[in-house]
Every structure is written in C-alpha cells, then in structure tokens.
Amino acid sequence: MDSFDFFRPTILTVTALSSYLRELLETDEILRDVWVKGEISNFTQPRSGHLYFTLKDADAQVRCVMWKNAAMRLSFSPRDGQGVEVHGSMSFFPAGGQAQLYIDSMQPVGEGLLFQEFLRLKNKLEAEGLFDPSHKRSLPRLPEHIGIITSASGAALQDMLNTLRRRLPLVRVTLAPSLVQGVEAPANLIKSLNLLNQFDDLDLILLARGGGSIEDLWAFNDENLAHAIYNSRVPVISGVGHETDFTIADFVADLRAPTPTAAAELATPVTINDLYIALQNARASLQDSMNEAIATRIHQLELKILDLRRLSPIQRVNNAIQTLDILREQLDRTIQNHIQQLCFHLQHLNSRLETLNPLAVLKRGFAILNDAQTGQLISQVSQTHENQAVQVRFADGNVPANLHPSNQEKP
Numbered sequence: 001m002d003s004f005d006f007f008r009p010t011i012l013t014v015t016a017l018s019s020y021l022r023e024l025l026e027t028d029e030i031l032r033d034v035w036v037k038g039e040i041s042n043f044t045q046p047r048s049g050h051l052y053f054t055l056k057d058a059d060a061q062v063r064c065v066m067w068k069n070a071a072m073r074l075s076f077s078p079r080d081g082q083g084v085e086v087h088g089s090m091s092f093f094p095a096g097g098q099a100q101l102y103i104d105s106m107q108p109v110g111e112g113l114l115f116q117e118f119l120r121l122k123n124k125l126e127a128e129g130l131f132d133p134s135h136k137r138s139l140p141r142l143p144e145h146i147g148i149i150t151s152a153s154g155a156a157l158q159d160m161l162n163t164l165r166r167r168l169p170l171v172r173v174t175l176a177p178s179l180v181q182g183v184e185a186p187a188n189l190i191k192s193l194n195l196l197n198q199f200d201d202l203d204l205i206l207l208a209r210g211g212g213s214i215e216d217l218w219a220f221n222d223e224n225l226a227h228a229i230y231n232s233r234v235p236v237i238s239g240v241g242h243e244t245d246f247t248i249a250d251f252v253a254d255l256r257a258p259t260p261t262a263a264a265e266l267a268t269p270v271t272i273n274d275l276y277i278a279l280q281n282a283r284a285s286l287q288d289s290m291n292e293a294i295a296t297r298i299h300q301l302e303l304k305i306l307d308l309r310r311l312s313p314i315q316r317v318n319n320a321i322q323t324l325d326i327l328r329e330q331l332d333r334t335i336q337n338h339i340q341q342l343c344f345h346l347q348h349l350n351s352r353l354e355t356l357n358p359l360a361v362l363k364r365g366f367a368i369l370n371d372a373q374t375g376q377l378i379s380q381v382s383q384t385h386e387n388q389a390v391q392v393r394f395a396d397g398n399v400p401a402n403l404h405p406s407n408q409e410k411p
Contacts, residue, residue: 015094022092025099026310031090036062036101037109040082045071046325051078055086055101063096064088065322066103076108083109091315095323115214118221121248125223130230136254137235142270143203145172147196147234149189152177156210156239156260163264167271174199180209185219190228197233204267205232207249208239208260220247229253239263362395369393372400 012020025031038055045051049068054061064086078084088103125131146164150157152175164171176192179185189207196205207229209217219225220240226248229236235254240247243258250256257263265280309315354360362368369378372389384390388403 018092018094018097021099022094022315023310025090025092026306028090032306033087033089034101035085035087037083037085038062040078040084041080043078043080046329048321048325050321050325051103052322052325053078053080055084062101063093063098064101064103065093065318066106067318070104074106078106085109093319093322095319096326118214118248121221121223121226122251125226125248125252130226131251135230139235139237139255139267139269140203143168143171143267145174145199145201145203146267147174147176147199147202147205148208149176149178149192149196149205150208150260151180154180154210156208159261160206160208160239160264163261164268167265168268171268174202179219181212181216181219186222186225189219189222189225193225193228193232193236202234205234205236206239206260206263206267207236207253208257208263209241210260211242211245217241217245217247220249222248225249226252237263237266359395362393367392367394 036055038057038061041054041056041061043051043053049071051064051066051071053064055064056062066088084106085108086101086103086106088101088105090099091102092098093100129135148157148160150160157175161173164173174196176196178188178192180189193205193207196202207220209220217240220238229238229249229252236252237255237257238247238249238253239257239260239262240249241259246256255266257266358368370376370391370393371378371383372391375391376383378384378390384403386403390401390403392399392401
C-alpha cells in the first residue's frame with residue numbers, strides 16, 4: 001500500500017502562480033481603484049499607440065501601461081522626468097513576469113494640490129476636535145431672529161430671503177454682508193460672524209454662498225474661519241455651494257446644508273403648513289432610500305463588471321498586444337544589427353579584393369606580358385622565343401610587340 005505524504009507542499013506551475021497573482025491584484029479593493037503620484041521614466045510609445053513607462057519616486061518604481069484609447073484622451077504629452085498623478089488598477093503581466101499598473105487617466109502634478117491641502121487641513125482640524133459631534137448644538141425649532149452671512153449682491157441671498165418669507169414670514173432677519181470669494185474673504189467672513197454674535201437675541205446664523213469651483217469656495221476652507229465658527233455663541237448652519245461641494249466650514253458648522261436655500265429651510269423646521277413639512281420629510285426620506293438603493297445596485301453592478309473583466313479574454317489580448325510590441329522592437333534591433341554586420345563584412349571583402357587586384361600593381365609602373373596567340377601569361381624568360389608576338393598590358397591599355405634576339409637575356 002502506497003504511503004501518502006500529508007506534509008508535501010502544493011506545487012504550482014508558473015502559469016497557475018501568475019493567474020493567482022493576477023486575481024489577487026484585480027480583486028483587491030484598493031488596487032482596483034487607485035491613484036498614484038510619481039515621476040515618469042523609460043517612456044515609450046510604439047506604433048500601436050499604447051504608452052509604456054515606469055512611475056517612480058525616490059525609493060520605488062512600478063511599471064505602467066496606458067492603452068491607446070485612454071492615451072488619446074490625454075490633454076498633454078507625457079515625457080520622461082515629468083511628475084504626474086495617475087488613476088488605474090493593478091494587474092499581473094504573465095509574459096513579463098511583473099505586476100503592472102494599468103492607467104485609465106493621467107494628469108500633471110499640481111491640479112490636485114488644492115484638494116490635497118483641503119484634506120490636510122480637514123485631518124488636522126478633525127484631530128483637534130473641531131468636528132466632534134458632541135460639540136454641535138441643537139437648532140431652535142422656531143427661531144425668531146436669524147442672521148445671514150453672504151454676499152449682499154449674490155443670488156444666494158435672495159433665495160434664502162424668499163425661502164424664509166415663504167416658510168416663516170414672521171422671522172426677523174439681520175444681514176451681515178461679506179465677501180465670499182478672494183484673498184480678503186476669510187477675514188470679512190470672520191468679522192461678520194463676530195458682529196452677529198453680539199446680538200443677544202440672535203437664535204441662528206446662516207453662512208452661505210452659491211456654487212463654484214474649489215478655487216471659488218476656498219475662502220470657506222480657511223483655518224481661522226473654522227475656529228471662529230467653532231467658537232460662535234450662536235449655532236451656525238452652513239450652506240456653501242451645491243450638494244456635492246464640501247468645505248471645512250461644513251464640517252465645523254452645527255449643521256451642513258447642501259445649498260443656501262436648503263440652509264434657510266433647515267433654519268425654519270416649523271412652517272405655517274405642517275402638512276407641507278411632513279411631505280418634505282417624506283420626500284427627503286424617499287430620496288435617501290432611493291440613493292441608498294441606487295448606490296447598492298451600482299456597487300453590485302461594479303462587482304459584476306469586475307467579474308466580467310476578470311473572465312473576459314480582453315486581458316489576454318492586451319497582454320498579447322504588449323508581447324507583440326516587445327517582439328517587434330526586438331526584431332527591429334536584430335535586423336539592424338544583422339545589416340550592420342553584413343556592411344562590415346562587405347567592407348572587409350572589398351578591402352581584401354582591392355589588395356589582390358593586379359591592376360593596382362600596374363598603376364605603380366609595372367606591366368604584364370602575354371603571348372599574343374595563346375594569351376598565356378609570360379612570367380619567365382624560358383617562356384619566350386625569337387620573333388615571338390606578345391601583348392604588353394599597362395594600367396591604361398595594351399600594346400603589341402615582337403621579341404628579337406637582342407632583347408632576350410637567358411641565363
């Protein structure tokens with residue numbers, strides 16, 4: 001009876017190991033949706049239009065591939081030594097035996113600096129406790145006096161005033177106008193906030209402005225403004241930008257509204273029409289449920305797409321394309337080397353032929369003597385006889401002649 005070795009390790013083929021590594025990389029939550037910053041080196045773009053390069057920093061490097069369809073969407077021309085931020089997913093290239101980052105988008109370093117500064121300040125203030133939920137104050141259900149900080153000429157002010165008049169016409173409103181964009185805006189916002197805090201009967205402050213780019217909203221990412229909101233005696237509702245815009249002021253405020261109008265609505269939870277309030281709450285709840293359901297379905301769809309990509313032959317096709325590019329470059333180099341070697345050999349043979357050419361000797365003043373009838377080369381006196389007809393060959397032509405006894409000297 002054969003014995004079975006329970007301790008024998010599992011032995012994989014190279015192909016099986018490569019497949020396992022590829023599956024690990026492609027199913028990792030981080031590696032299938034990753035941003036990487038580094039410097040481009042060894043950049044090549046063969047005739048296929050795909051981009052191949054190495055992304056490196058001071059201590060490490062990773063091979064990168066960007067297929068032609070993604071490269072065509074670039075708004076700049078990548079080059080060696082350029083700092084870039086790339087987005088893509090990791091996979092394994094079996095033929096090359098290496099992990100590679102497959103890039104679908106790329107931008108020069110610098111476009112994301114404001115967002116990085118936003119994240120740095122957010123992490124710092126969060127560590128200091130400025131976002132602590134326990135510090136956030138409850139809002140009055142029926143405010144009598146509301147302060148507004150925004151641009152006096154902006155559409156956001158009129159939207160908030162119209163909303164307040166519609167929902168709670170008896171509310172008293174005090175406007176502390178301020179710049180909401182530019183270098184001087186943070187100091188203006190802080191000044192207005194401190195001014196409103198001097199009203200003893202003030203119930204609530206709305207800090208708002210309309211939408212814009214991250215540069216337009218940057219005044220609300222000021223560290224001093226964040227501390228001023230945190231230390232405000234009066235509760236603060238922030239309504240900066242659109243629903244998808246987030247600023248430091250949103251995180252510090254007692255309540256964040258997606259828009260200035262929404263801030264005015266949140267400031268007046270009780271309206272003349274209670275049924276209208278109930279309807280709005282039901283609508284908000286339904287919207288949240290729909291968003292959650294949609295988000296769940298989207299996540300499930302992304303997982304299915306990932307499974308489909310992993311099982312799709314496109315990865316093997318792409319790997320074959322890369323292998324073809326590598327072989328094409330190797331073939332080009334081999335052909336060039338072979339042609340160069342043939343040229344060297346031809347030059348060598350030509351040099352030898354030139355050395356052995358008898359005409360080169362004739363040019364130095366020598367001549368060749370041939371029998372006129374037989375054409376035989378005459379190289380010795382013994383090959384001659386009296387009145388022999390000969391041909392004398394010089395470098396520039398032939399001359400006929402006859403040999404006479406007086407011309408012959410025999411040993």
